[in-house]
Amino acid sequence: xxxxxxxxxxxxxxxxxxxxxxxxxxxxxxxxxxxxxxxxxxxxxxxxxxxxxxxxxxxxxxxxxxxxxxxxxxxxxxxxxxxxxxxxxxxxxxxxxxxxxxxxxxxxxxxxxxxxxxxxxxxxxxxxxxxxxxxxxxxxxxxxxxxxxxxxxxxxxxxxxxxxxxxxxxxxxxxxxxxxxxxxxxxxxxxxxxxxxxxxxxxxxxxx
Numbered sequence: 502x503x504x505x506x507x508x509x510x511x512x513x514x515x516x517x518x519x520x521x522x523x524x525x526x527x528x529x530x531x532x533x534x535x536x537x538x539x540x541x542x543x544x545x546x547x548x549x550x551x552x553x554x555x556x557x558x559x560x561x562x563x564x565x566x567x568x569x570x571x572x573x574x575x576x577x578x579x580x581x582x583x584x585x586x587x588x589x590x591x592x593x594x595x596x597x598x599x600x601x602x603x604x605x606x607x608x609x610x611x612x613x614x615x616x617x618x619x620x621x622x623x624x625x626x627x628x629x630x631x632x633x634x635x636x637x638x639x640x641x642x643x644x645x646x647x648x649x650x651x652x653x654x655x656x657x658x659x660x661x662x663x664x665x666x667x668x669x670x671x672x673x674x675x676x677x678x679x680x681x682x683x684x685x686x687x688x689x690x691x692x693x694x695x696x697x698x699x700x701x702x703x704x705x706x707x708x709x
Contacts, residue, residue, distance in 0.1 A: 545585055552581045587618065606641035607649055609677055609684055616653040617675075623658065624673075627665040631657070634676040642684050656688050663692025 555578040562571035613635055624631060642649070653675075660673045669691035676687045695703065 545589075549581075549585070552578045555581065604643040604645065607644050607646050608639075609642050609649070609686065610635035610637070610639060612646060612649045613653055613675060613677070613686075615650050616657060619650075619654055620657055620661070624661050627661050629661040629664055629669075630672040631661075632672040632674050634674070636677070639677055639679060639684060653686070653688075660688050660690035660692065664690040667691060667693045 555574050559571045559574035559578065562568070562574060613633055617631055617633060620631075657673065657675060664671075664673060671691050674687070674689040678685045678687070
């Protein structure tokens with residue numbers, strides 16, 4: 502009886518620990534989105550205004566019988582709409598809670614491209630640029646695509662903010678290389694570095 506009670510208590514404690522971990526991860530993701538909120542609003546409102554003007558121009562072209570120019574304006578409006586849809590889709594994936602599914606093959610080049618898409622407006626606001634080196638044909642990683650994207654997004658954003666604080670002008674370097682049997686992801690910036698007093702704590706869970 503005592504052993505059964507102890508096993509039940511351990512399972513309950515493990516379940517509570519997993520729930521606390523998921524809550525902390527979710528809070529960290531929402532904090533990142535909060536830091537980017539003003540630039541996200543700008544990035545969406547800008548193409549909306551442009552699309553309004555583009556559709557108005559298409560209407561004028563149609564009234565004047567300039568069908569080719571109207572078609573071009575409609576194509577430009579569609580491109581703006583697709584740009585907004587892609588950004589919203591990436592942000593929705595980034596901010597959502599994810600089930601713990603078994604690891605699967607992940608194209609890290611696509612993961613980094615999605616992270617760069619989400620961060621593009623924030624990087625522009627910080628005056629920082631990104632140099633992404635992800636050669637085609639790299640082997641797949643094993644993991645969860647959205648979680649890996651969340652990791653990459655956080656690391657690149659931290660690098661950009663550190664570089665901006667140091668007024669660095671060099672692009673943030675993000676590269677993938679093969680280091681059999683693994684891939685190595687390297688993110689390098691010209692920020693001020695980590696305070697020596699904090700270096701012993703950087704591997705603590707949830708330490709910022």
